Amino acid sequence: MPLDTSTYSLALLRLDGRRWNELRRIHAQISTQAAADGSSYLEMGNTKVICTVTGPAEGRRTAQGAGQECRVEVEISIAGFSGVERKRRGRADKRTQEMQHTLTTAFTSTIFTHLYPHSTITLTLHVLSQDGSLLAACLNAATLALIDAGIPMSDYLCACTAGSTANEDADEPLLDLNGLEEQELPFLTAGVLGDNDKVAVLMLETRVRVERVEGMLAVAVDGCKRVRGILDAVVRAHGRRIVEEGV
Amino acid sequence: MTSLKRSYAADPSAQNLSSKVYVRSTKSGKVQKIVRELYLRQDIPCSSRLCSRCVENAPTDYHNKVSPFVLSETPAGTKSFPQGHYLVPDTNALLTAMDLFEVETAFRDVIVLQTVLEEVKNRSLPLYHRLISLTKNEDKRFYVFFNDFRQETYVVRDAGETINDRNDRAVRKAVQWYSQHLQAAVKARRSGRTPAVVMISDDRENLRKAEAEGISALSLSNYVSELENANQLLDMVSERREQRDNRGGKVELLYPEYYSISKMMTGVKAGTMHQGIFNVSQYNYLEGSVHVPAFERSLLILGRENSNRAVSGDVVVVEVLPKDQWKAPSSKVIEEEEFNKDDNPDVEEGEAVVTDRERRALQEEVKRVQGKGVEGRPQPTARVVGVVKRNWRQYVGHIDKDSVRTSNRESRAQQTVFLIPMDKRIPKIRVRTRQAGELLGKRVLVTIDSWDRESRYPVGHFVRSLGELESKGAETEALLLEYDVQYRPFPKTVLDCLPAEGHDWKVPASLEDPGWRGRRDLRDLLVCSIDPPGCVDIDDALHARQLPNGNFEVGVHIADVSHFVKPNNAMDKEASMRGTTVYLVDKRIDMLPMLLGTDLCSLKPYVERYAFSVLWEITPDAEVVNSNFTKSVIRSREAFSYEQAQIRIDDASQKDDLTKGMRTLLMLSKKLRQKRMDAGALNLASPEVRIQTESETSDPVDVQTKRLLDTNSLVEEFMLLANISVAGKNYSAFPQTALLRRHAAPPRTNFEELQNQLKVKRGMELRTDSSKALAESLDTCVDPQEPFFNTLIRIMATRCMMSAEYFCSGTQAYPEFRHYGLASEIYTHFTSPIRRYADLEAHRQLAAAIDYEPLDPSLRSRSKLEAVCKNINVRHRNAQMAGRASVEYYVGQALKGRVVEEEGFVMRVFSNGFVVFVPRFGIEGLIRLRDLGTPEPEGEFDAENYVLRVRGSREVNVELFEKVKVRISDVAEESTGKRKIRLELL
Known part of the structure; x- marks a missing residue:
């Protein structure tokens, strides 16, 4: 039994040795699948996600008729081996559907959908490994893949989580929770558009005292901006390589 | 084509990143492999005041605060380390000698490594919690160093290395790093001496390796022997296994082995074994009982072999023995002292679990039981097969x-x-x-x-x-320790929460002051308080006045403690831990600091005080028309003792409004009481005596039974009414989390014995189907010649009851809320917040229910409230027992050196003795056959008729409920070292 989050106050160190305001290691690559229109691979700590983008392609005819804007479809599949326990999740899994819905609405408002009438953009995400901040990782991976596919959107949509220590007298926000912390602490996921404070996604599913939310949100927004810096560097490095190597 | 490569190599921060992989098995037996990241860092401070480098890059929290450095610049030293030292204990040192580390005089400046902390947590949670609280004690200067997160001290487990070896290596590495780090720090300061960093370990291999690596290390005993009071300290080291193991190869195993945890768990699930708390009988140390849900009556556990090393209070798993071994509970008094006087503590070989004399005592029991017919009602017996949780204290x-x-x-x-x-x-x-x-x-x-x-x-x-x-100090402390009462003075952090004005605090004069927000000004009401004489912590005050419509307005005003004690501060935590004020004969151990309890909160007369008021409109027939709750400010006109109040009410010449109000209260209280009795409230009795003490030395002089006046029940009735009203209000506002008090109906079996005794001895019937039936049948149990008989039966009936308990409303269904003794549907404690924590919580909930202030989240969480309830239930019980034990001790002291003859009643009959209750002193004592005469007379015990016929050197028949004359003297009891009273039959 290793220590749990209650020891945070002893030395201001979290379970994995981070401070309250530190992100986990983020590693990202884009254009990982040549066959896809756009693709990315993203690691936030031990959470690993692959994302591919298909489209914009001619959409299926739906009952509502083809709109003037393109549709965004999101498919998430969570590998059975991704968690601690081997578990198969079917398509109808409620949590997966909810995440799909969140991503769909988030990107429908971020992508310039009016440029592609009568068409569909499909985002396919594969979760290879889970260790907390899953929704945030999916959002980040999707952003990268969309950029790789060259689909115009208003800005980077970057996300991360923030939690709060359970300590009553001195509750402190924590940035970017890992799986173990997520189990023990209340946390929210925030997605921020660009380098300003525009919150595009906000998800809070645990019970938390209302006084704490402000601090958590501030820390999360700050974290999103840092994530944006990292993703931007990845994109720029990739662009430079294309220019230099002409790949 | 791009390929997905391992991403670590490219990452500049990868050198700081390690991962921890471990395997754990879940409760259901599945094996899980857990992979965790580990971020190694260089900014974990050494926390020594000598070091300036660590201060510079010390981490800050969200509020930009740096935690202060702990370890002293000039730590204490010993002969071997005259320059002073920091201690780094190894896990085994902490496990064996936590008591030692908690000593106030030594063991300061200790570095607890993360590795060690984790290991301690794995091995023993209670020790872990004690260690954590040590790190919070500023005087002890304990610092937790997260060595596994610091780059320099992180140790990777080698292939084939056991986890223990790896941890030992990590400890040594940390010690090494610390000493180098300190040397560098001292050099940078260019002054002073470098304290040594000393590893304390009892692992020989670890010590040897430390020596080889040039690390200063000592075994615990070597270290302690250099301290001042070494002998005393050395005794505090736990007895270790190996010391005894090497004492000659073959040891005889006296007790059967415990079953494995998994075997017990499957057994309990399958219903072949049962889990419960092991309780030992007060009268017979060889007889234990375990109450399990599967059996209506408790399972008996007879003899040492069957109780198999369980100590009273442990949670055990038992296996029921075959039916032919079932027995009736013992009717014999067996005390350990008589039987095993001659054991030699040093000799372990040749010891049998059951000595011959013990065996004989048990044998007689069995014969007796089997000789009897149906009447003996053998009870299922069981044996302990394992201990789930030790409750050793x-x-x-x-x-x-x-x-x-x-x-x-x-x-x-x-x-x-x-x-x-x-x-x-x-x-x-x-x-x-x-x-x-x-x-x-x-x-x-x-x-x-x-x-x-x-x-x-x-x-x-x-x-x-x-x-x-037998010195007063030692006996009182012993008593407090035995009942786990927190009696240390309040720490500074608690006293810091008190209002800065101290005794000069006053209700603010200006009505604009925030303290007045939401408060009603009730200063013009004629409020008075009625308490026992000499009471200083006045919780409650009352008033009554006639309304124009002929009804009465009655107000109960309770000290507004929640104004001063805010949730979750140090004072609140201390109070919640203490749970209740403990009243001993000569001493009061407060729940809240004196300043609050006896001054600022106490509703003293002639001064303005904050209060929490319950106001009712009551008809002259004592029907409540409506009730109203409000925070208020009152000014008590007078503080009466029960007697003074009684005199004032009875004095017809007093015609002022205050006295009239009191008369109204008395009149209403009588009607309320009658209603309660009609609803089936029980009038129970417990022996209560008051000890008169000499005023200066507080040495006891005399013992008196308490007198009850009308004014006692006046206060009681209105307090009950207030509690009931508040309980209803809190429950309607917080259906899931109201803190309430319930008193479960006793199971029928509890009364069986008493019912039978009454039937056989007096031909009386005790009906127990409802509290009303019980109350009525108790009223009929009267012996015209003996007025005390009824009280005796009530005392005995009280002992058959369940004890009332605090609970959180979400954990029980509404019908279970019932308070059996008071015959009320719902009940809580509200009226004594100075001395009970439950009342304080009820105050907070009521304040939130009337929208005075928001409810603290701790009072909204069921799990937290449950924990609070559990604690205050235990504390409440302990406080009662401590109080009783204190009375018992003082009765003994008051009778010291005196010989008194008194009347007593036989309360219980055993086959070799009987228990006599002496109402005059509220004491009960055992008279054994061997006390009756020498040689020990023969006793013939007629269990059916509860008669003990004594033949031989003394011929007498002792019957249950019989009135006897006894001579009371005192004697220092050999077995417990207590001064006890001794009864002799005349």
């Missing part, structure tokens, strides 16, 4: 003087002695000590370390000495 007792080899005070030789606990249900504890001579005749605190199969008695170690036997 620290025990107070005294050293058995017969077990001491040399009582020479100068002798420093270690010897093994027996400690006889004050609590008769706890077996003797074998303790190794170097100070036996000194400890003789003292009250001593010890803990149990282990109880192995080859040892007849548990093994423990000395914690500290409380003082001479």
